[in-house]
Amino acid sequence: MDERRIRRQDLVTAACTEGCPAGIDVPRYIRCIQEGKFDEALAVIRERIPFPSVCGYACYSPCESRCGNRQFGQPIAIRALKRAAAERGGALWKKNLKVAAATGKRVAVVGSGPSGLTAAYYLATLGHEVTVLEALDQLGGMMRTGIPAYRLPRKGLDREIEYLRELGVKIRTGCRIESLPQLLAEGYDAVYLAVGAQKGARLGIPGEDTPGVTDAITFLRRTNAGEAVELGGRVAIVGGGNSAVDAARSAIRLGAAEVRIFYRRSRAQMTAYEEEVEAALLEGVKIEFLTAPVGIARKNGALEVTFTRMELGKPDASGRPRPVPVRGSEFTRTFDSLVTATGQALDIPESMDVSVGDGGYLRVDSDTLATDRRGVYAGGDAVTGPASIIEAIAHGRKAAASIDRFLGGAGMIDQELAPPEEEVVVVDYAAEGSSRVPLSCIPLAERQRTFRIVEKGLGKKRAMQEADRCRSCDARQFRVLADEEACKECGYCVEVCGMGVFETAKKYNKKGYRPYLVKKSEHCVGCMRCFYACPDFSIEVIEASER
Numbered sequence: 451m452d453e454r455r456i457r458r459q460d461l462v463t464a465a466c467t468e469g470c471p472a473g474i475d476v477p478r479y480i481r482c483i484q485e486g487k488f489d490e491a492l493a494v495i496r497e498r499i500p501f502p503s504v505c506g507y508a509c510y511s512p513c514e515s516r517c518g519n520r521q522f523g524q525p526i527a528i529r530a531l532k533r534a535a536a537e538r539g540g541a542l543w544k545k546n547l548k549v550a551a552a553t554g555k556r557v558a559v560v561g562s563g564p565s566g567l568t569a570a571y572y573l574a575t576l577g578h579e580v581t582v583l584e585a586l587d588q589l590g591g592m593m594r595t596g597i598p599a600y601r602l603p604r605k606g607l608d609r610e611i612e613y614l615r616e617l618g619v620k621i622r623t624g625c626r627i628e629s630l631p632q633l634l635a636e637g638y639d640a641v642y643l644a645v646g647a648q649k650g651a652r653l654g655i656p657g658e659d660t661p662g663v664t665d666a667i668t669f670l671r672r673t674n675a676g677e678a679v680e681l682g683g684r685v686a687i688v689g690g691g692n693s694a695v696d697a698a699r700s701a702i703r704l705g706a707a708e709v710r711i712f713y714r715r716s717r718a719q720m721t722a723y724e725e726e727v728e729a730a731l732l733e734g735v736k737i738e739f740l741t742a743p744v745g746i747a748r749k750n751g752a753l754e755v756t757f758t759r760m761e762l763g764k765p766d767a768s769g770r771p772r773p774v775p776v777r778g779s780e781f782t783r784t785f786d787s788l789v790t791a792t793g794q795a796l797d798i799p800e801s802m803d804v805s806v807g808d809g810g811y812l813r814v815d816s817d818t819l820a821t822d823r824r825g826v827y828a829g830g831d832a833v834t835g836p837a838s839i840i841e842a843i844a845h846g847r848k849a850a851a852s853i854d855r856f857l858g859g860a861g862m863i864d865q866e867l868a869p870p871e872e873e874v875v876v877v878d879y880a881a882e883g884s885s886r887v888p889l890s891c892i893p894l895a896e897r898q899r900t901f902r903i904v905e906k907g908l909g910k911k912r913a914m915q916e917a918d919r920c921r922s923c924d925a926r927q928f929r930v931l932a933d934e935e936a937c938k939e940c941g942y943c944v945e946v947c948g949m950g951v952f953e954t955a956k957k958y959n960k961k962g963y964r965p966y967l968v969k970k971s972e973h974c975v976g977c978m979r980c981f982y983a984c985p986d987f988s989i990e991v992i993e994a995s996e997r
Contacts, residue, residue: 464924469516471844483917492539493868500571503606506533518923518975523883534913543867550577558638563591565830566644568846572863574617585626643828651793657746666693666791682786683707689791690720714742714773818852874925887916927994928974936988937965943980949973
């Protein structure tokens with residue numbers, strides 16, 4: 451098998467790394483796992499995020515949607531490999547971590563979700579005195595209160611939070627901040643507001659305050675805290691996002707005999723992660739699409755819910771088809787309880803005196819995350835609305851760098867925690883792809899009655915086997931050559947390419963078509979799909995010669 455050696459400085463940014471909001475060097479840590487170097491793999495991951503275990507369990511894996519292996523078959527199980535690194539990696543990263551001398555500057559972080567704790571971690575390594583202020587009695591934010599333990603076991607979360615204490619981060623739980631001016635008066639030099647979006651959105655229909663109706667945030671918080679929650683045998687869930695699916699799967703585990711999700715759009719428009727939807731269906735959850743509640747009443751000790759059928763109209767502001775009620779399609783169902791999961795809203799008192807944007811979330815400068823108050827920054831769900839853990843972590847990183855610059859530092863939060871990678875060995879792969887190493891799960895009957903983690907994860911041998919499927923796209927560079935004048939704007943090249951190589955030109959060619967130009971040829975993995983798809987044979991794919 452032919453192989454070449456590529457110098458580290460000649461690598462390009464792989465599409466999977468570009469797809470990660472935190473910019474984790476995915477191919478590098480996978481190469482470490484290929485060699486059984488889990489310590490080094492974990493160190494590479496920790497160069498960009500302080501929660502590798504959390505992301506290894508619960509990240510929605512945008513990197514996998516950009517994986518070059520998708521062009522040949524199934525993408526690499528990047529999230530599962532991150533979990534393997536977190537579980538098998540040791541303390542190499544801690545040995546290489548440098549903590550700067552004390553700066554004498556004090557920073558308050560309000561909220562202990564992934565964004566707040568990420569900012570606290572990096573600010574502490576830069577020598578600032580950081581205090582995390584959390585309204586609840588435990589740290590973790592939505593990682594603890596919103597994500598069920600069958601997706602994110604608490605042991606890993608607690609361990610990664612404990613590292614912050616080791617760095618000297620001060621913790622104050624049960625501390626709800628009601629006044630920003632009062633907080634600033636306590637002598638903090640900067641404040642990071644990472645309060646999340648902790649209030650469930652309302653349905654806006656008659657009867658939604660009826661006993662037996664609750665929002666998903668409240669339901670999941672109580673369930674994840676181990677409180678006794680009475681649902682009854684028939685449970686309705688309204689919504690199509692992750693909270694709706696989490697609530698439905700939790701209801702199954704709490705003993706509900708019938709759990710139905712009602713979503714006003716089609717499955718293609720669901721924002722819940724596809725693998726979570728599939729898991730819910732497997733566990734017995736039913737989903738009714740193009741259906742929305744219009745009224746709730748309590749009759750004979752149960753909830754009588756009136757629904758209407760929907761049809762999809764023109765796209766709304768989100769870019770998705772707008773659901774439109776079908777006249778005369780109303781029908782009624784009876785349930786014991788109903789959980790609403792139709793959105794989340796900011797929940798802070800007006801006395802905080804911070805500017806709120808048109809969408810109801812905190813207004814910040816997009817480059818620095820600075821609010822309109824000097825020294826006050828904000829990020830995470832409080833700014834973006836409900837998003838993912840990795841996106842919140844990315845905001846925490848940006849906030850830490852911005853706050854450090856505000857306090858007189860250089861804003862350099864990254865450190866080299868893994869040994870340097872001098873070169874990459876590139877092996878010539880066969881054109882056909884390979885299937886993922888299967889992930890084992892606990893038996894279905896057990897899943898339906900326990901909150902134990904569902905996925906068992908990859909052992910050392912299977913992790914190395916899965917990592918070996920990686921093509922090291924950062925060490926491969928192909929060039930796409932397109933004859934713009936021959937292009938007839940059919941779009942087949944775009945349709946078959948999942949690597950973002952093409953874009954439409956702004957100008958028309960001589961034939962009156964807007965040709966598809968090469969956008970990012972460094973992401974080309976040489977699959978040749980565009981070449982074979984082009985009816986005019988106006989595309990050529992060659993391996994780049996220069997490095």
